Amino acid sequence: MEPLKNYSIFLNYFRTKSNLLISFILTATTLLLLGCDKDFSYVPETSKYSLSSDLTTLNTYEAEQAILSGVVVAKNQSGYTGTGYADYVNATTDFIEWTVNTTVATSYSLKFRYANGGTTNRPLLLQVNGLTVAAKQDFTPTGGWATWSIASANADLRVGANKIRLTATGSNGPNIDHLVIEANLAQTGTLEAEKAVLNGAVESNNQEGYTGTGFADYVQASGDYIEWTVNATTAGSFMFQFRYANGGTTNRPLKLEVNGETVASNLAFVPTGGWAQWSLSATSVYLMAGENKVRLTTIGYNGPNLDNLNYSSGSFKHLLYLVDNGFSKLLFLNQKDPSKNWTVPIPDGSRDLQLVANNKILVSHGNGAAEYDRTTGAKGWSVSTYTGVSTAQRLANGNTLLGWSRAASGNTPAKVVLSEVNNAGKEVARVTINNITTFRLARRLTNGNTLITGDTNGNKKFKVFEVNATGAIVWQQLLYGGKGYVANRLKNGDTRATMGPVEDLYEAGKDDNKLLQLSPTGTIVKYWGGMVDHPNARLRKFSGYSVVPGNNNILIANWLGDGNEGTGPHAVEFDAKNNLVWSWEDHVAAQTITNVLVVE
Ligand SMILES: [Ca+2]
Ligand SMILES: [Ca+2]
Ligand SMILES: [Ca+2]
Ligand SMILES: [Ca+2]
Missing domain, CATH: 2.60.120.260 (Galactose-binding domain-like)
Incomplete structure (x- = not known):
């Protein structure tokens, strides 16, 4: 919105029972109400609201005004809004119940402001209109009883009155200050x-x-x-x-x-x-x-x-992890609940990531690899004794496959080395493939062979290679001129590989930005992306990709390095018909994304 222009705002956002239209004038800090199209007795014809406080509290439902069973109203801790907060007394059956009226039936974000000065989680049962939304809605410690935080959940609300109830189920609850609801409108x-x-x-x-x-x-x-x-x-x-x-x-x-x-x-x-x-x-x-x-x-x-x-x-809201080798960080992007986003610094040269056991993700770094907690980003297991690493894969036996490469030197040819390291970081097996350059990611297959991408001694004939346990190439396929990044083998025997332009500028017919699906004989079965198909999508250099759970769309990292920083989306999503259906772009949060992992 811009200052000193007329806007219409749906009043249902402000807790009325029907759609009313009201007119405002907006200045930098003030909203001036000019009138509305029906009687609206709560607000005088002309009123001023401070944008920073009044407006944001209009869809706020104080806990101390809700129906309280067992729970009492208290005000001895500071920092609450309204006239106090709700304090649970008994470890079971105590509940707070709000009645929330809406005029739009859709998904809403429920944001509970609470304090938990204890040292452990104090979960509550969350129900909406009698249906359980969360058997254990987390209310993790906030660091003190006067330190307030937000716990959120998503729930579908119907038109009219909705009962939102938080019930104690075996442990004393947190103190609850208020509930804010926001429509997740697509x-x-x-x-x-x-x-x-x-x-x-x-x-x-x-x-x-x-x-x-x-x-x-x-x-x-x-x-x-x-x-x-x-x-x-x-x-x-x-x-x-x-x-x-x-x-x-x-x-x-x-x-x-x-x-x-x-x-x-x-x-x-x-x-x-x-x-x-x-x-x-x-x-x-x-x-x-x-x-x-x-x-x-x-x-x-x-x-x-x-x-x-x-x-x-908002029709596609994803939860995804992104590796940024420009800013050297790992990002968790939760588009459904941005309060859960996090970013952690990681070593340079990071290119690979995947889900592994125990709620962790494995990320390759130039010096090795490390696990990060999916929820908090906290770093766990790591190995950092290598150089030139560009890929890491957790194997079925629990070991980790690290792929690293060396340029040619004197009589020593360029090589790719696949090192299998155990949980203690000790190398237990090694495969060396000579004369391969521009190596990116590796994927060990169920037959014991490994798919890698690269070219031969810098000849720029970029391929996907299948190598066996002795490092011999047993299958290879040209990537139609594009530089390969990652290749995966499908159950039906096809191979999917991402490829991007070789030089900084795309040359029609020579290279492209595509995820190719190739038959065993190298025929292109299908592809996603493409500069001709998507001339306005600002595709730069495709790197890692991820299959979207549920709909099998393809989400691809659009790497913006080599002078393309800030010039396009970081990630793009294509449906089965190769329509561009989603993209993400934030040049403050991220610079050059080498890989994506979409989990929702
Ligand atoms: Ca209490
Ligand atoms: Ca309150
Ligand atoms: Ca015409
Ligand atoms: Ca038309």
């Missing part, structure tokens, strides 16, 4: 181009296959535009998919602006093969809360025909 929609504001461009319907009542047809090569108004409930990153047809033989780029600012000066709309052949041009943009003007303008070429704009945010 913001998504499709807006027809023919219904948008058309300047120069005209509505047409003389080609088949459009949605709505037609499409927008540009007339002039410069200055014609289509402008949509996209309403965002909350600010954030959105995926845009423009459905278009380009029956010509060349790209027909347009300028994309959001709220007057240029997002892409040359958004590509490549030929679709016919005027009745519709395709998607996807890009990610940042929208403000409220109305956003999204405009596509011709810039010297006749434009494509535009059918519609699909926008989405």
Whole structure:
């Protein structure tokens, strides 16, 4: 939102029973209420709210105002909001029950403000409308009874009254100050181009296959535009998919602006093969809360025909781990509950990660590998006695496979070494493969062989190699000109391998950003990504990838090194039809992501 502009805000956010629209003027610190479209007795016609306090407490439900059974109201510890907090007395059956009214049935984030001055967790049973949401909702120690923290959970709420209850189940509970609820609204929609504001461009319907009542047809090569108004409930990153047809033989780029600012000066709309052949041009943009003007303008070429704009945010919220070899850190990104995000520093040269036993993740470092706790990021087991390591894999026998490489020196050829180390860090087996360079990751297969990526003595013919226990190459396949990163063998015998451009600039036909799925004879069965398929996705250098549990989408790290820092998303997700459906970009949090692991 911007100061001194009119905005409409849904009042259901502020605990009313129906959708009311009210108008505000927003200044840097103050919200001035101008009026509302129905009687609203709680607020005078003109009231001032401080944005920092009043607004944020309007969807807050104090525990001391809730129904309390056994639990008592107390105020002898400082730092509470409202008139006190709720203090559990008995270790069982005591409960707090809030009644929360909503007008939208969706998933909500429930945020409990609490203090636990004890030294152990004080879990409570969380129920919503009589159904158990969490048998043990954690309330971990906060460090003192006057130190307040937030415990959160997600639950579906229905329209109308919802009963949210926290019950003691065997141990004394924490002190509970209040509950905040926030809707986890997936913001998504499709807006027809023919219904948008058309300047120069005209509505047409003389080609088949459009949605709505037609499409927008540009007339002039410069200055014609289509402008949509996209309403965002909350600010954030959105995926845009423009459905278009380009029956010509060349790209027909347009300028994309959001709220007057240029997002892409040359958004590509490549030929679709016919005027009745519709395709998607996807890009990610940042929208403000409220109305956003999204405009596509011709810039010297006749434009494509535009059918519609699909926008989405929050439809995919992931939990994922990311290895950043630029900032040398490991990140946990919890898009469902960002309060659980963490970042820990790791050694340089980190490229590999995977889930291992005991709630740990294993990460390769230039000097070896280490385990990190999935929940806290705390470092555990490690080995750091190697150099040139680029991969680590936990083997079925509990040992760890480290892959490292050495450049050629004198008469000694370049080599890749696969070292198997035990829990004490002692090397118990070793495979050496000579003459392999540009080595990245290794994956030991169930047949005892290992898949590695690299080229031969720097010849830039990048391949995936299968090597046996003596280091002999028993299978190899050219990666169609792209530099390989990681290869995995599927149960059906196919091999998946990521590849990225060899030089800093992509050369059409020579290399690409793709995850290839290759048959045993090297045929491309399918692929995800691709510079031609996704000209606006700002793909730079694909590195590690991860399969999204549940839908089998492919989430790929888009490494932004070699001068590409800050120029694209860190990770991109493609569905089975190779549509770009999600991306993540935060250049403060991360610099160059070498690998991703999506767990939800
Ligand atoms: Ca108590
Ligand atoms: Ca309170
Ligand atoms: Ca036209
Ligand atoms: Ca349409």
